[in-house]
Amino acid sequence: MGAARLYVITPDREPDALVELARAAVRGGADIIQLRQKTLPRGELLRLAARLREVTLHAGALLIVNDHVDVAVAAGADGVHLGPDDLTLASARKVGGPSLMVGASAWTPAGAQAAVAAGADYIGCGPAFPTSVKKEKEVIGPGGVHAVASAVGVPVFAIGGIDETNLAQLTALGLRRICVIGAVANAADPEAMARRLRTMLNP
Numbered sequence: 001m002g003a004a005r006l007y008v009i010t011p012d013r014e015p016d017a018l019v020e021l022a023r024a025a026v027r028g029g030a031d032i033i034q035l036r037q038k039t040l041p042r043g044e045l046l047r048l049a050a051r052l053r054e055v056t057l058h059a060g061a062l063l064i065v066n067d068h069v070d071v072a073v074a075a076g077a078d079g080v081h082l083g084p085d086d087l088t089l090a091s092a093r094k095v096g097g098p099s100l101m102v103g104a105s106a107w108t109p110a111g112a113q114a115a116v117a118a119g120a121d122y123i124g125c126g127p128a129f130p131t132s133v134k135k136e137k138e139v140i141g142p143g144g145v146h147a148v149a150s151a152v153g154v155p156v157f158a159i160g161g162i163d164e165t166n167l168a169q170l171t172a173l174g175l176r177r178i179c180v181i182g183a184v185a186n187a188a189d190p191e192a193m194a195r196r197l198r199t200m201l202n203p
Helices: 015-027 042-059 069-075 089-096 109-117 141-151 167-171 190-201
Strands: 006-009 032-035 062-066 079-082 101-105 122-125 156-159 178-180
Touching: 006 190, 015 032, 015 042, 015 190, 032 042, 042 062, 042 069, 062 069, 062 101, 069 079, 069 089, 079 089, 089 101, 109 122, 109 141, 122 141, 141 156, 141 167, 167 190, 178 190
Parallel strands: 006 032, 006 178, 032 062, 062 079, 079 101, 101 122, 122 156, 156 178
Antiparallel strands: none
């Protein structure tokens, strides 16, 4: 996780399309793929996670499963990302064991510090920019992400509305870890887009 910079989250699409998207993303340099799928039945979700595990293992990338600790463990994923309505960090650690990475979302320095104190290995922080995925959340901006990143000692990934047109606003503040969905998933050439973003994140 320490060297990871480009974290690509999957959109709600059918499994074969998501596997191809993941392949393109890791070819382009994505360091992490997160399986975020809200509609699949649990058995199909596990099968998809196992397929993505093969993709990430082959590429030397990490696989994170959103929400479902049991699916992450059963698929051999590297970690799980938990939201406020999921298992507690402590409970996830009990289920997944010490080797399972656990991520949390936070948008304030105090929230991030509390998550790290509870055992979070990394933080997803945003929205950095307006986004259609989390319309209800107040945009904290690059400055807000920077405040969170400065408050904790674990990796902090900016998320929310990030693409190649505004990424420089983050890197100008020294923020070189991002989560994206649409920037890669909706690109005409996801591999090329991932490569451009990953290059922009280099020091």
